[in-house]
Amino acid sequence: MSTPTPSDGPTPSRRYGVAVGVGALMVVAAIICFFLPFGGTFGALIILLAVVYAFGASTGMDPFANARTTLEHLRVAASTATGVVPQESWQPAPPPPATPPPPATPPPPATPPPPVAAALPPAPPQAPPPMAPPPPPPPNHWSNGAAPGVPQQRSGPQQRSGRKLLWSLVAIAVVAVVAVATVAVVLVTRNTDNDDTGTVALPADILQSAYPDVPTRTFAVMSDEVGTSGTFRRPNYAIGGEESTGYLKSDKYAITGIAGGLIAINPATGEVAWIQDSAGVSGCSDVFDDQTIACATENGLVLLSAETGDVTRQLPGSEYTRMQKFGDKYAYARTDYGSAAVSLGTLDDPEAYWHREMPIAGGTRNELVVSDDIILWRDLSATGGWAMAYNEAGDELNPDPRNFGALMGNGWFVASGAPGGAVYNSAGEQLYDGIMHAAQPEMYAPAPGIEIAFTGGEVVDPSTGRELWNFADGELPPTDGLHAEVRGVVGSVVLANTFPRGGLLAVDARTGATMWKIPDGVSSYALTTDGQRVMGMDEYGTVTAYDVATGSVAWTVDAGDLGYYPKLFVVGPHLVAVGSDAMVGFTGSGEPAVLYDSEAASTETAAAQSDGKVTKCGSAPRVVPENFRATDGALVVRLKFTATCDGGDIVSNSGYRVTIRDQASLIASAQFNLGGSSVLALPRDGGSVARDFVFPAGTFWRLPASLSGGGGSNTSVSGGNQTVECTSEGSDTVSTGQEVSPSSSGGGGQLSGVPAAGGGVTADPARNALDALRAQANADRPLVQRDLAERWLAQISAKQVRTPPMVAVDIDDTTMVAWTPEEILRQHLALRSRYPEVRLVYSNEWSTFDLRDWWITVAQPNVADAVSANAWCDSAALAPNQCFAKLISNTRGSEGTTVYRR
Known part of the structure; x- marks a missing residue:
């Protein structure tokens, strides 16, 4: 075996390699620094060190006289920048004691070194003989090879300490990277805890994903298709008088009840995760500790695994x-x-x-x-x-x-x-x-700094009981009152019901100022939110999202026929609807949800409108209906305007006529004043502006239930294959070339229309009315066949089109009316607005009517017999000859299907 020889330091190739490697590490550290708020100076320092080191290491010089001092400087820099005390492992080695401790055992004798002449260099070290053990270290040896207080004898020229220098510099580079990484971690943590946007995480039972547009349906599960008997049921601990459907709060599964147990469904796929029907469960708690459910059974309380549904403990x-x-x-x-x-x-x-x-x-x-x-x-x-x-x-x-x-x-x-x-x-x-x-309220997700409580009409500071504000006089009908129900707090907005008409009122939580209100037509079932929109669902399974800031309809989607007592709830980022017969899930955009705050929104809007002014475009804008909603005897249509020029557009006319139709017939037509504050300034580069256009009675012929996708819902439906025609029939209020700041994309109040001038699309009102009656009866027929046939209903009106028109009293049993097609439609739409359970049938399509060509309005009181149907007429205060019990069927004749009131 050859005897190793002492090295004079790294070879040039190794020196260059280590120089490049260590320099690269330092450059990476510098790059990290440049992404930090104060990291420019720190990064420049590291790059300078890297350049110096690369030059020195490549020439064999020692550019750092004291690696330990440099390491300490880096430690102090990192500590000062972050405010974090480094771990003990970052500290330099402590100084050695003044006197070394005595050795535990005497060391073997060593030959003292020969005397060294002052003018002569020291002799080179001797290599050990082959196969011989190395010589023992000197007593109380230290990492630098010399006892403290004893002058260190050099073993050769300075360049021979290159190996030690390289390891010191490697340590310096590594410590630099670690220090910078620590700065980054601390800053990221600080920035996360102190978000500059002022946003906060939403509560766990609020949607964790944003739903700005119509959501995607992810699954639909029918109660009779998942191996259970009967229908979906209320899974919660029993409370007498509560509705018979519901859900357990969970951040992973959609959990509802079945006969004698529970079922859990994966909201991302619709797959059944587990079914528990063997323990005799009668009611349960929500999921706690992310893994456990407590349930009541005939034998006492048990614990279930929220992951498998198995009983884990009695x-x-x-x-x-x-x-x-x-x-x-x-x-x-x-x-x-x-x-x-x-x-x-x-x-x-x-x-x-x-x-x-x-x-x-x-x-x-x-x-x-x-x-x-x-x-x-x-x-x-x-x-x-x-x-x-x-x-x-x-x-x-x-x-x-x-x-x-x-x-x-x-x-x-x-x-x-x-x-x-x-x-x-x-x-x-x-x-x-x-x-x-x-x-x-259960839906409680306030913005930062908002802490409020509710009384029978006042909003108070919960820490003092001091009244903060009250609802303005006249905002709520006298019979409604806030005591009816506060629906929720979303960001800086308080939402309250306006019973008994099913309306919704929004006020600023800080000031009590009214932001918007919807007179009626809002679901009375539980609401949920993604922080920017509030979602509700009606009894027909139509989910409607309202913009928290403006009250305008952001979107609607049909969950389908869910059965009785439909509920809307959330599972993490998923929106889920459940009723007695079905469960349906939806997924949003995937973007994180953010709470609405009026203060932050005002600042953003002002900044957005400070530039990007637009002028009139040479071509008409593209107009698309997003939503149709029936409310307070009117048809409200959400229209989205998009400029067809890259530079934006301005829609400004005092007589702007909007006509909407589909393949079946005319839907609505009215004139709107788009002047002054109602001007629509459409943003550049494809931006859009959406507004609610209100068509009052006499300017619309169809309700949402008669439109494609209406699904029988009287309240709202998304836009689909309808066409919109817009014409300017008044005077322009903004001149060509005049610049206007873009309108907010979804803000602004409603625009109310008036009947359009004669001619044009409404030149044949009788034909328009007959087409609308036909479309409405066609839309109602599937629902009547499925839910109302063979049941007792309340017949409210029966009218026939004749020439000349028949003359008879109106629903008030006093006013005489000549019943033209327009009047028949007017009455039906008014009754439909007054009683949401109203439907239209055509006598030719049902065997229990003997007379032909009659348009018959019926109400669905959901009763079991004729006596109860007539009792509904009594409660509605309708005259005996105007309202009575009627059974509709196609399996029997008319005999015995009418019971008049006396």
Whole structure:
């Protein structure tokens, strides 16, 4: 074996290779720096070090006299830039002790080095003999080869320390990369926690994905196609009087009830994840800890796996019927005929921490609710209700359990039945009183800095009870009142119902100023949101999204026939609709959802409109109907205008006529004043502007239910194969060449039309009306055949087209009318607006009518017999000769299918 010889340092090729490698690492570190807010200077420093090192290393010189000092400088720079104290592993080696400790064992004798003459260089080191062990290190050896305090003897010329230099520089480069990476991580973390946009994450039960356009249907599952018996049912803990469908909150699966159990469906694919029908489940909690569901059975409470549906544990204490997760503990509750009890415990012992019981009648509408630090066990019955409220220590918070109780949005307890109302925190301290509170709405996703609570008409600061604002007088009908229901808080917008007409009112949460209102036609079922739009669904499965900022319809989509009691809910980024017969899922854009905030929106709008002014285009804009909506006796059409010139366009005419039709017949035609603040300035480069055009009675002939895709819904339907014709019949209000800032894409108020001048598309009103009647009856026929045939209905009107027209009283049983096709259509549309359950049938198409060519308006009171149908007529206060019971069928004659009122 050859004897190794001492090296004079790296060879040129190795030196160049290491120089390139270390230099590359330093350049990467510099590039990372340049992406940081303050990294320009730091990156330039690293590049300078890389250049110096590359030059020095390639020539064999030592450009860094003290690698440790340089490393320390880098450490201090990284610490100063980030404000983060480096880990101990980044510190330079501590200084050695002044006196080395004595060795544990005596070292072997060593030959002292020969004396060295001052003028002579030291002798070169001796290589060990072949196959011999290396000589032992000197006593108390240190990493630099010399004992502290002893002058180090050089072993040769300076260039021979190249290997040590290379390793030092490699360490420097690596530390530089690590330091810069640490800066990047800290800054990313800081920027995430302090988002410059002011946006915040939405609550888990709000859509986590944006839905700006019509969503994509991802699945449809019928209840009779998934191996279950019967229909989908309410899976939640039973509350007397609640509707018979529902869902469990989960961020992974769409979970609903079936006979004796639960079914979970993957919302991304529609595949059945699991079915639990063997445990006899009667009601369950929402998913907690991302993996567990607590359910009531005949044998007591059990835990299910949210991933598989399997029973994972039988809980002790068979008398308890409710359980909710409460921090790291569990709240239990029960009632019987003479008492109500609530306890806090573990999975092994429901009463491990405490148990409270009171002699109170159990009631039929029991609910266990928890916040972060309060447990509320209550009965919601209108008469005989009660509330038991406790903190984690078991201290009673409700001075009189017979007071109604609710939890506010910040978790405080409200004893609403106490004189004047009283608010308590979890310590049992009464904070303030004198007002009557309402529970915070389920859809509660406020913008940063907004914290509000609701009373029977006021909005208050929950920390002080001080009134912040109230609804303006006259905004809500006298019989409606905010106490009817606050639907939700979305960003900086409060949404409230306007019962009994099914309207929706939006106000600014900070000021109470009215933003917009929809008089009627909004679903009374639960709403949900993606932060910018609020979605609701009617009884026919039509999902409508309203822009939170303007109230305009963003889109509609048909979920189809879901059966009874349809509900709309979310599973992470997925929108899901469920009813007794079906479950349907939708997917949005995939972009993250962001809460609407009026303050931020105002700033963005002003910035967007500060430039990009447009002028009139030489060609007409492209106009597309996005949505049709019937509300308050009018037809509202959402029209989107897009300029056909790259430089944008301006639509400005005092008599702008809009006519809409489809292949069947004319839909609507009216004139609109697009002058002043109603001018439409269409953005450059294909940008669009959408507005709601309101066609009042007499200017429309068709309702959404008669349009393609209407699905029987009276309320709304998306635009489809309709055509829009626009003509300017008034005077222009903006001259050619005049510049105007672009209109906001979806803002602005509604534009109300007036009847157009005679001639043109409305020259034959009788033909237009007959076509509309035919289209409406055709649209209603499938629904009547499926849901109303062989059932008792209320017949409200029957009219025949004659020449000359028949003369008879109107629905008020007083006004005499000559019943032309236009009048027959007018009456039917008015009845349809007044009673959403109204449908139109043509007598020739049903065997229970003896007379031909009659247009008959019927209402669907959803009753079992003729007596009940006539009772509906009584409740509607319609005259006996105007409303009576009628059975529609094609399997029998007319005999016995009409029962008049007396």
